[in-house]
Every structure is written in C-alpha cells, then in structure tokens.
Amino acid sequence: MTANPASPPYRNMESLIxxxxxxxxxxxxxxxxxxxxxxxxxxxxxxxxxxxxxxxxGFATAAQQRAYLVTAVANExxxxxxxxxxxxxxxxxxxxxxxxxxxxxxxxxxTASEHxxxxxxxxxxxxxxxxxxxxxxxxxxxxxxxxxxLDIAVSTVRSHISSARKRLPRATPPGRxxxxx
Amino acid sequence: MNGPAPVRLTDALDWLHEEGKRRxxxxxxxxxxxxxxxxxxxxxxxxxxxxxxxxxxxxxxxRDYVRxxxxxWNADESGQVTDDAVLLTAELVTNALTHGEIPVxxxxxxxxxQLRVEVHDxxxxxxxxxxxxxxxxxxxxxxxxxxxxxxxxxxxxTGKVVFFILECR
Numbered sequence: 001m002t003a004n005p006a007s008p009p010y011r012n013m014e015s016l017i018x019x020x021x022x023x024x025x026x027x028x029x030x031x032x033x034x035x036x037x038x039x040x041x042x043x044x045x046x047x048x049x050x051x052x053x054x055x056x057x058g059f060a061t062a063a064q065q066r067a068y069l070v071t072a073v074a075n076e077x078x079x080x081x082x083x084x085x086x087x088x089x090x091x092x093x094x095x096x097x098x099x100x101x102x103x104x105x106x107x108x109x110x111t112a113s114e115h116x117x118x119x120x121x122x123x124x125x126x127x128x129x130x131x132x133x134x135x136x137x138x139x140x141x142x143x144x145x146x147x148x149x150l151d152i153a154v155s156t157v158r159s160h161i162s163s164a165r166k167r168l169p170r171a172t173p174p175g176r177x178x179x180x181x
Numbered sequence: 182m183n184g185p186a187p188v189r190l191t192d193a194l195d196w197l198h199e200e201g202k203r204r205x206x207x208x209x210x211x212x213x214x215x216x217x218x219x220x221x222x223x224x225x226x227x228x229x230x231x232x233x234x235x236x237x238x239x240x241x242x243x244r245d246y247v248r249x250x251x252x253x254w255n256a257d258e259s260g261q262v263t264d265d266a267v268l269l270t271a272e273l274v275t276n277a278l279t280h281g282e283i284p285v286x287x288x289x290x291x292x293x294x295q296l297r298v299e300v301h302d303x304x305x306x307x308x309x310x311x312x313x314x315x316x317x318x319x320x321x322x323x324x325x326x327x328x329x330x331x332x333x334x335x336x337x338x339t340g341k342v343v344f345f346i347l348e349c350r
Contacts (some may be wrong), residue, residue: 008199011252012252012254013220013253013254013255014217014220014229015216016192017216017220018213018277020216021216022210022211024204024211025210025211025289026205028211029208029209029211030201030202030204030208031201032321033200038209038211039215039216040213042216043215043216043219043220044210046216046219046304047220047223049255050220050223050254051228052229052254053228053249053253053254054228054250057249057252057253061297115193116193117187118190118193119197122190123194136196137198138194138201138306139193139197139200139201140198140199140202140203140204140205141201151208151255165191165194167190168189168190168194
C-alpha cells in the first residue's frame with residue numbers, strides 16, 4: 001500500500017479501489033467494530049467517490065486519490081455512527097463485547113452511550129481537516145500512519161489533533177461543565 | 182456529587198484510539214469483488230452535467246467528458262464502446278450547437294450494462310433524419326442510428342433532448 005507518493009494517478013475507480021480496499025476495510029472496521037457496518041461504509045464511500053470521479057481523476061498523484069477515498073470512508077463511518085438506527089446497532093454490538101463498556105472512562109451502559117454520542121457529535125462539528133485526522137486517530141492509528149494515509153506531514157497531523165483536542169473539552173455533558181475546569 | 186464522574190471528551194477520544202488499536206488485531210477481510218460489484222451496479226452512476234458554449238473547444242470538452250466518465254466507471258473493459266460513445270457524442274453536440282439553441286448540456290450515465298448519453302439544447306425544433314443518399318448534411322444522425330443500441334429524441338419544457346444508448350460488453 002505504500003506506493004511512491006508521486007506515482008501517477010489511477011486511471012479508473014476500479015484500480016483505485018483494488019489498490020486501497022484492504023486499507024479501507026481496516027479503517028472502517030477499526031472505527032465501527034463490526035464486519036457488516038464496515039462493509040457498508042466502504043461500499044457507500046466508494047460509490048460516492050465514483051460519482052465525482054471526474055474531479056478525482058484530475059488529482060496529480062495516486063496518493064492524493066487514495067487519501068480522498070480513505071477520507072470518504074472515515075466520514076462515512078461517522079455518518080453511520082450518527083444515524084440513530086445505526087448508532088443503536090453499533091452500540092448494541094459494542095455492549096455485547098464482554099468487558100467493553102466498563103473500561104470506558106465515563107461510566108456504564110446508557111451513560112457511556114450518551115458520552116460516546118457526544119464525542120461523535122463533537123467530532124462531526126470539527127472543521128473538515130481536523131475531523132479527518134481525528135477520525136483516523138479515533139480508529140487507533142498513530143500520527144505517522146495518519147500522515148501517510150492522508151498524504152500530509154506528521155506535523156500537520158499533530159496540529160490537527162491538538163487543535164481538535166482544544167475544541168473537544170467544551171462539549172461536555174450538560175450541567176457538568178463547571179466540574180471540568 | 183451524584184452519578185458517574187464527568188468524562189472529558191479528550192479522554193473518550195484516547196479511549197477510542199486504544200479501542201481502535203485493539204481492533205486492528207481482529208480486522209476481518211472485506212471482499213473487494215463484492216465492493217466492486219456494488220459500485221458497478223450502484224443504481225445509475227451519473228456524472229455531473231457538462232455545460233457547453235459554442236466555441237472551437239466545445240466538441241473536445243464533450244469528448245473528454247465522455248471518455249473520462251467511461252474510464253472512471255470502467256464501463257468499457259473491451260475498449261470497444263468508448264470510441265463509439267465519443268464519436269456519437271461529438272455528432273450530437275455538433276448538431277445541437279449548429280441547429281439548436283444554447284445552452285447545450287451533455288449528461289452521461291451508466292447502469293452497469295448500458296451507457297446513456299443525452300444532449301440537451303433549448304430549441305424545440307426536433308432533428309430531421311435525412312435520406313442517406315441526399316447530401317452531407319444530416320449524416321451525423323445516420324451514424325447515430327447505425328452505431329447506437331437505441332437512440333431517440335423528445336421535447337422538454339425548455340427545448341429538446343437527443344440521446345443514445347450503447348450496450349457495454
């Protein structure tokens with residue numbers, strides 16, 4: 001997957017998908033935690049990118065095209081999180097994993113679900129560039145990996161995540177803001 | 182203080198990060214062929230419409246638009262259909278710019294097995310199919326009738342559309 005960043009762009013969507021599919025699957029699964037949702041996220045993101053292929057075809061390098069597709073998948077996972085029906089399914093799946101919720105730093109069951117909902121809400125309100133880096137960070141990727149995936153410098157990733165962190169603490173559960181200062 | 186301790190969202194983010202890392206050990210393999218199938222059959226792939234003004238480059242723009250869309254969809258694995266689609270599009274665009282009225286727009290869509298190209302213009306005057314032995318004028322449409330799987334035209338509230346369909350594979 002680590003082709004030369006300056007490789008010429010892919011000529012069609014199929015070759016772009018073939019080259020990135022394994023990575024897209026990892027991003028989606030690490031974010032959503034189950035196979036069926038990961039598959040849906042990858043498929044819808046690919047279809048969306050196909051629809052604007054005329055734009056993507058004009059990118060200068062293959063790395064930019066891959067970054068665009070990875071970003072589309074990351075955004076798709078966020079959208080799936082935020083669709084209420086989906087969210088219930090995802091959370092139900094997460095609840096079903098033994099030992100999953102108790103490790104969460106904010107409580108159990110409904111309380112944890114509510115906190116998570118707020119995290120995703122806050123992430124969705126971040127500026128585009130910050131959000132894309134944060135989504136990959138939330139999927140467990142390190143700065144170096146995120147930089148490679150998004151075709152940007154590690155220092156840029158670091159600054160996206162740190163500026164996102166500055167915005168996040170403000171989105172706290174209602175009535176709790178004063179306890180966090 | 183009642184209830185659980187408040188949680189900083191940055192802590193939650195770090196927790197998600199660790200969780201994502203843990204999941205990396207159990208990532209299942211997704212089937213690339215399944216994704217490609219979904220993408221190919223995504224109900225009607227449609228490229229954004231191309232708007233043309235009468236200029237020397239209009240035909241080239243239309244040809245590039247059609248060629249690039251077909252490449253992106255990988256709609257023409259055999260390489261047979263692209264040239265026909267480009268040729269027919271150029272004929273229809275020339276007709277629209279010569280006999281029709283601007284604005285002229287081109288739209289292309291793909292169903293997974295058929296390509297459909299539409300050329301819209303703002304004249305309600307429908308195209309006339311000439312006798313093959315007549316003269317050079319009007320031959321463009323004859324090429325369309327001979328190469329296209331299906332073709333036709335109809336009036337719209339703002340003018341007319343001439344379209345053709347090519348079967349892929």
